[in-house]
Amino acid sequence: MLKILWINPVGTDHYDAPFLEGFNQIKREDTTVDVVSLKNGPTHLEFMYYETMVLPEILSIVMKADREGYDAAVIGCFYDLGLHEAREVSEKMAIVAPEEACTALAATMGHRFSIIVTRDKCVPQMAKNLAEYGLNHKLASFKSLAIGVDDLHQDDETTYRRMLQCAKEAVVQDGAEVIVLGCTIQFGFYQRLQEEVGVPVIDAVAAPFKYAEYAADINRQFEWRHSKKCYYESPTDLAMQIK
Amino acid sequence: MLKILWINPVGTDHYDAPFLEGFNQIKREDTTVDVVSLKNGPTHLEFMYYETMVLPEILSIVMKADREGYDAAVIGCFYDLGLHEAREVSEKMAIVAPEEACTALAATMGHRFSIIVTRDKCVPQMAKNLAEYGLNHKLASFKSLAIGVDDLHQDDETTYRRMLQCAKEAVVQDGAEVIVLGCTIQFGFYQRLQEEVGVPVIDAVAAPFKYAEYAADINRQFEWRHSKKCYYESPTDLAMQIK
Amino acid sequence: MLKILWINPVGTDHYDAPFLEGFNQIKREDTTVDVVSLKNGPTHLEFMYYETMVLPEILSIVMKADREGYDAAVIGCFYDLGLHEAREVSEKMAIVAPEEACTALAATMGHRFSIIVTRDKCVPQMAKNLAEYGLNHKLASFKSLAIGVDDLHQDDETTYRRMLQCAKEAVVQDGAEVIVLGCTIQFGFYQRLQEEVGVPVIDAVAAPFKYAEYAADINRQFEWRHSKKCYYESPTDLAMQIK
Amino acid sequence: MLKILWINPVGTDHYDAPFLEGFNQIKREDTTVDVVSLKNGPTHLEFMYYETMVLPEILSIVMKADREGYDAAVIGCFYDLGLHEAREVSEKMAIVAPEEACTALAATMGHRFSIIVTRDKCVPQMAKNLAEYGLNHKLASFKSLAIGVDDLHQDDETTYRRMLQCAKEAVVQDGAEVIVLGCTIQFGFYQRLQEEVGVPVIDAVAAPFKYAEYAADINRQFEWRHSKKCYYESPTDLAMQIK
Amino acid sequence: MLKILWINPVGTDHYDAPFLEGFNQIKREDTTVDVVSLKNGPTHLEFMYYETMVLPEILSIVMKADREGYDAAVIGCFYDLGLHEAREVSEKMAIVAPEEACTALAATMGHRFSIIVTRDKCVPQMAKNLAEYGLNHKLASFKSLAIGVDDLHQDDETTYRRMLQCAKEAVVQDGAEVIVLGCTIQFGFYQRLQEEVGVPVIDAVAAPFKYAEYAADINRQFEWRHSKKCYYESPTDLAMQIK
Amino acid sequence: MLKILWINPVGTDHYDAPFLEGFNQIKREDTTVDVVSLKNGPTHLEFMYYETMVLPEILSIVMKADREGYDAAVIGCFYDLGLHEAREVSEKMAIVAPEEACTALAATMGHRFSIIVTRDKCVPQMAKNLAEYGLNHKLASFKSLAIGVDDLHQDDETTYRRMLQCAKEAVVQDGAEVIVLGCTIQFGFYQRLQEEVGVPVIDAVAAPFKYAEYAADINRQFEWRHSKKCYYESPTDLAMQIK
Structure with missing residues (x-):
């Protein structure tokens, strides 16, 4: 059973239900998928400023999902914000970007x-x-x-x-x-x-989702995911939070 | 049900059985996989000359598999020989290379x-x-x-x-x-x-095989495979054979 | 005396005579040039599939010409098909591509x-x-x-x-x-x-032909042609033929 | 009179005084320089995670400095974090990165x-x-x-x-x-x-500081600073803050 | 006090006075600037031939200015002619090009x-x-x-x-x-x-001039100018002149 | 008959005779070759300064040779100095560089x-x-x-x-x-x-010399030489000389 998390990196859950419905139509039988959005944040990320504001919560979600045993997560914005940061904080969960x-x-x-x-x-x-x-x-x-x-x-x-x-x-x-x-x-x-x-x-939703299934599968079977050497070495203090 | 063909592009069936066994251990439940090798040819492709000699038979296998409804085929050599040629002759089947x-x-x-x-x-x-x-x-x-x-x-x-x-x-x-x-x-x-x-x-076998499952899946569900416009436009005369 | 072979890599001798006539008008006095085409094959190579089909015969011609002492051969198609393969199988003859x-x-x-x-x-x-x-x-x-x-x-x-x-x-x-x-x-x-x-x-005919004269000349005088180290290392079994 | 702000993007004011002292030794006579560090944050930014955590406060400082009429600001870390984000939120102040x-x-x-x-x-x-x-x-x-x-x-x-x-x-x-x-x-x-x-x-401190004087000077005299067209177009809602 | 030389690399002093006037309006208080043009040469450098003809005199001016203690010189043509040659012959003076x-x-x-x-x-x-x-x-x-x-x-x-x-x-x-x-x-x-x-x-005049002030400043304070190792190693015989 | 000029771009005729002798051993029968060196200049061009000093005389030689009907000239230094300048001033003669x-x-x-x-x-x-x-x-x-x-x-x-x-x-x-x-x-x-x-x-002498024969041949037969459009457009005033 593959566990995948799709993160809508915006402060609205408007797209969560339709995305989940869509994933359930196209997913593998052995895939479980969850969709989450942010508690805070704008409805879109057209500006880099908005990306900056939402990235801490995204990483928080990523770390939680990593601990909970998801095999892969997609940060669902075509800017690919947080792709490398998420790989740095994720120990075992693969990270996919549109x-x-x-x-x-x-x-x-x-x-x-x-x-x-x-x-x-x-x-x-x-x-x-x-x-x-x-x-x-x-x-x-x-x-x-x-x-x-x-x-x-x-x-x-x-x-x-x-x-x-x-x-x-x-x-x-x-x-x-x-x-x-x-x-x-x-x-x-x-x-x-x-x-x-x-x-x-x-399609910028279906393609990364299906790729995430592939990433989750090879992660689970072969432990092929981002290397923890050098570039994606985990932070010493993952609990650090800025007040 | 996804149908995948792995082509061992060498003139020996020595690796066919172990590869098939390996694929059956790592495949999705809904995947059917076949392994074929060539009737003629050397046991390895270290020289470009050998690649040239085996490519016509590879393309013949590809065209047959395409007609038979395979969703994806892998030409199993890390030289990626025939990748673009195979996409040109394949109407509907995705082509994957290690x-x-x-x-x-x-x-x-x-x-x-x-x-x-x-x-x-x-x-x-x-x-x-x-x-x-x-x-x-x-x-x-x-x-x-x-x-x-x-x-x-x-x-x-x-x-x-x-x-x-x-x-x-x-x-x-x-x-x-x-x-x-x-x-x-x-x-x-x-x-x-x-x-x-x-x-x-x-691993140069497991990774392209799992990628082929992904390619087969999106091919079947979304018709996402190589474009037939321009680069991979099909030959006018696919039946041409050099005596 | 420089010996040059022009290969029309198509299954028609339609262009052989006019090409030969053209070469004789523009060649050096000390150049001998021959033009050959294929026994089999299409009249053009617009598709990669056609290239694949004719390449074995081209390499066979190249190897024969190499043994016969040609100084340089041109594979006369602007796709430059077989350029590197021909260098691999050629021991002493320079290979030129349009x-x-x-x-x-x-x-x-x-x-x-x-x-x-x-x-x-x-x-x-x-x-x-x-x-x-x-x-x-x-x-x-x-x-x-x-x-x-x-x-x-x-x-x-x-x-x-x-x-x-x-x-x-x-x-x-x-x-x-x-x-x-x-x-x-x-x-x-x-x-x-x-x-x-x-x-x-x-012009895609005259330019590579004249370049072939230059390549033939320095090949003959200085043994400057493709290195046989690594990339163009000759195949072990040049006699291999796929039935 | 040029006004320059040096931002030490870490949660310690340990380096503020020595940096300020250094700047006062090498600055132009007509330069005023201030050094600030963050209220919160780690003592270094070796991890991308730490960069993510401190960037919102950095941008907040940048926006404030922009409103206060600084001619240029340096975000003093060789990772150049926030360079493009800061240019996006800054209307008139030039942004420099080590x-x-x-x-x-x-x-x-x-x-x-x-x-x-x-x-x-x-x-x-x-x-x-x-x-x-x-x-x-x-x-x-x-x-x-x-x-x-x-x-x-x-x-x-x-x-x-x-x-x-x-x-x-x-x-x-x-x-x-x-x-x-x-x-x-x-x-x-x-x-x-x-x-x-x-x-x-x-030196990664002195060089960007002197460059910032140059950037401040041409900003003030010629209004040469980052273009607000397209890439650095200002966010619609600069007041947005994530709780 | 920074000493800067602007070289108009053409055989007319037509632009010397207006350029000098312009520099005096935009320069730092502590900058002294001189403008020179060539004794011989065309009124523009649209052709490489003209560049070749004026470069010896430009290098002669550069060497003289270097000995006289200028901190930086600009060779004022957007072709950046002589940029590397000037750095080679200049021991201590920074060279700037538009x-x-x-x-x-x-x-x-x-x-x-x-x-x-x-x-x-x-x-x-x-x-x-x-x-x-x-x-x-x-x-x-x-x-x-x-x-x-x-x-x-x-x-x-x-x-x-x-x-x-x-x-x-x-x-x-x-x-x-x-x-x-x-x-x-x-x-x-x-x-x-x-x-x-x-x-x-x-502007192709004001920008390199202000950059030259920056280059002059860091040259004087930190001795940061072109390295004399390898690429810009000084000629053995700087006095060589072709009759 | 092809006419080729080899320019030794140094102020010594030390190499002229041996180079000429070498060329006569390797040249085509229908090639006439001349070797010239400079009236002034250093014995080598290890420094860019030296290149600058000799280039005007080189261009003067090139222009003269162009008028005298040479088919190709080689500027015989591996720095390829003056390659583009010589093409600019040459109307009909091909320019070759080592x-x-x-x-x-x-x-x-x-x-x-x-x-x-x-x-x-x-x-x-x-x-x-x-x-x-x-x-x-x-x-x-x-x-x-x-x-x-x-x-x-x-x-x-x-x-x-x-x-x-x-x-x-x-x-x-x-x-x-x-x-x-x-x-x-x-x-x-x-x-x-x-x-x-x-x-x-x-070899840095034999190879460009033989290439020059090829360049001379196609220049003479097909008028294939550097285009006079844009990059190599001839100077308006080729007679310009700096005193």
Whole structure:
């Protein structure tokens, strides 16, 4: 039995129930999944300031889950905030992040992929992550919806239209062979988009979740998870809390 | 039910039974796995010439498996030969390769990893793959056993001693935080090595096999597999055979 | 006397006579050149599958030519298929490939060059070669004719018009200072194009042929050819043939 | 009059007085400098977890200083934590970070430089920063003192001996032409080391402080500071605080 | 007291007085600045040939200034000609160059910057410098005014209009967050442009001058200047002159 | 008939006769070669200052040769000084440089090559060239003889012994498969070294000379030489001379 935790790193439980429902439809039979969100925090993380504010609570959740025996946790924001910090504080639980999981997958599916983001503001941080992951040479383009996270589901049809336009430009003008949806709140669109555009469209929720099952499985069976040598060496004082 | 095919791309069925037995111990309950080897060919692929000779039969197996409804196939050699060719000829079946799968995994487990190869001869081709995958900056070193593929299991203790020496040098001198075994025939050693060296040691058989389950699952559920646009566009004449 | 072999790696001798005639017009006095094509195979190599199918026969030709004392051989397809495999099996004969020779030359002739390809399908493989050759930073753009190899000489005027349009866009919009014709079957156009566009246009047949003369000369005089240490170490069993 | 704030991002005011004294010796006549440390937090930031814990208070200090009219602030840790977050929340005050300032300087002073760090644990994060700054190709090596931050001034002579050994190895074996001290708490050693080794040794306190004067000056005179477009666009809700 | 020398590396003293006047308005109180131009040479350096012709006199000026006790010198052309040669011949005086100083600054001010050049001819040399400085990944674009150096101040309004167009395209189409003026003779425009475009615009005269003050200060106080080991090792025979 | 000019860019004609004799032994029948040296200048170019001093005369020779109808010229120093400047001033004559020609060749001959230099001082400039040529990833190592240019032929046996040691270390420790001699004055050693070490050893005189024949041939037959668009656009005033 694999135990997976999905962390919605925002101060609203608005997405917890629909995400859980979605995971239960796509999970392995032997997977148990829980979804949590934060007690405090904004409804989105478009600014680095917001990421800073929520990261302590995220790490607290990670440490607790690690002690409780989860096999893997996903910090569910495409900024991949806290990925390395969480690996540092986690002794045994694998840590998965959407951009890392989605782009690694996309890199195996074609020569170039494009990432559809909510706003241009997202590009620098995601581009830096991508460079660190070594996949810059696989990027066809970032395409911006120019729709803020909180507005993505205001009118699904409007969002879809804009998404379709971005995806088509990516494929026709930029040479993308694969599309990655660069925000977890862009959920619910991948299937229709994939059919209409004719190339794979990777969903930022389903892909890291399924990758987490793989990570959990090899963690449990082979103890393959982040090395505790050097980079992810655990802090001496994990109980430290800033008042 | 996921259907996976492991291809031992050599002209001997010597490893088919032990590999199948191994997969049955580590597979998901809902996975069916088959192992095949080639009718013709050498017992190892240390030379590019040998790769060239066996690739037509590999692609023939891939096309047949694709028609038979396998969800994913692994071409089981760390040279990742035929990876892109197989994706080109495969309409629906995902293709997995050991170096791609193992190094992508290792990249998430620490700052740097080392790859233990059989002979120096392997390094150039594997280094080129790694550059293409974008992971050069994650490589601590290649370490060579100086033991040919056919001799890896001549005397397991000798091989293990040499492997241990390579792994320790990688960790202590080169700064590796993770070890990757760079040949599928280095199977059977990872666990003991991992315990003795104290960092994760990724096995070149188990890791791509488990990754193939992940690839098969998302292929079946979401139709996420290599894009057929451009790079992996299918050949017009798949029936072409050179006499 | 330098002995050079040009291999048309396709299953038609359609181009053998015109190529030989062309070489005899541009060769050094002390060069002897032969042109061969394959007994089997497709008329073009637009797909990786086709490359896989013809490579064994190409290597067989290479080994024979090596034994017969040729100084250099060119495998005449801009995909540079078999370049490294041929060096592995060749003991003394230098191996030349069109993309490697043309782009190395173009890199000395200006700040950026563009490559005109037949179809977008060609770009990924050629881009990977270019990255491996270290010349990505010299590339202004790939421009696609959207004309398949077999149709390049259907109507030379149509092909030329399209080629001219691509070259002008490359120079004016992409900043190319040099144009490379990215297919050997684009022969016959470079001179007119060069005059009309006003920048050098490198032909994918003439350039590697002349480079082969240089390679043959230094091979014969100084024994400068691919090293047999490590990467191009010869296979133990060169006689191996897959039935 | 330039106003500069130096932030010691640790929960001790142990270094505040000596740092202030040092700054007053090296500052421009028209500079006013203040030094602050945190109310809460550990005595060092060797772990990413500790960085996460102190960053909210750092950003709070930055925002306050920005409102109070400081021209520039330095977040005084060689991990460069919070550099981009601070630029996001700062409207008018320039933000300076030790690794960014020291390595940019070192890159102008020779072909290659080495960075002397306290422990190997520091390398991955600093290496990632360096890659992001574009200076990987200027790095000769990281050299580790294997002395924790809290112990650097336990016995200055021991620390100096070890530092000297690292610097000499960097120069003689690794080809370093410049040495960078990769921790602000390595203060007090640069001058003696520079004289003994015979190459420039950049101090992680003095260099960013002097750079901050330059940044403050051009900020005040020309309004040259981080752009508020896109990457450093200010958060909508700067008053947000997580309880 | 800091002593700085600005070298206008052209054979006209046309810009000496206005530059000096400008420096006196923006300099530190404790800075003394001199401006010199060449006895011989063209009025601009658009061609590498012209750079070659003026470099011996520039180095002669540098050596003289070094002996006279200047703390820093700027070779005032955005091609950064003679930067490394000057460091080689200078024993104690720091050497500053416009492209190096401006792009290092711009890299700290946003995710991407664009450089506005006079003519396309400038791009290759500046692009090579940028690659060497490690900042290619920070470049949004080069934008060309298509106005020669000698014509930049023929009609300031025309130049400004063209500059504004380039800057707006850089920001809107290319994603630039910062603009760099890529020629010292583009002086006099940055302030108006910065206000109208809304992102920082770095002037190629003021920025390196202020950087030179910083370089002079740390040179004088800490002896931090280019290392004399290896790359910048002084010539044996500094008195050598070619007749 | 091909006309080639070899320029010894030093103020001594000491090497002119032996070089000419060497060229006459290895040249094509239809090649005419001349060797010139400078009227003024040092006996070697170990310092950038010396390069600066001799470059004007080199360009003057290049322009004259271009007018006189030479097909190609080689500027015979492994620093590749003046390569781009000479292309700018040359209308029709191809320009060849030793490091560019030798490393492009070595890159086709194995996975990695090492360059044997006279002194460490050479490394930074040659490393920058190599990065610009795109071949950093092919470099195994620079190995320094620690023998100045003027002393290379003081005692050939001593030089050879040191060269052999460097080459062996490069092959055994650094993984070099090819050796490049990184100074034209290292002539006379390649053959013996090649036989003793067992990998190709590229001579810095013979290789660029033979490449120049290739360049001259394609220049004459196809007008393939450096593009005059943009980067190598000719100066307006080629007659400009600094008094």
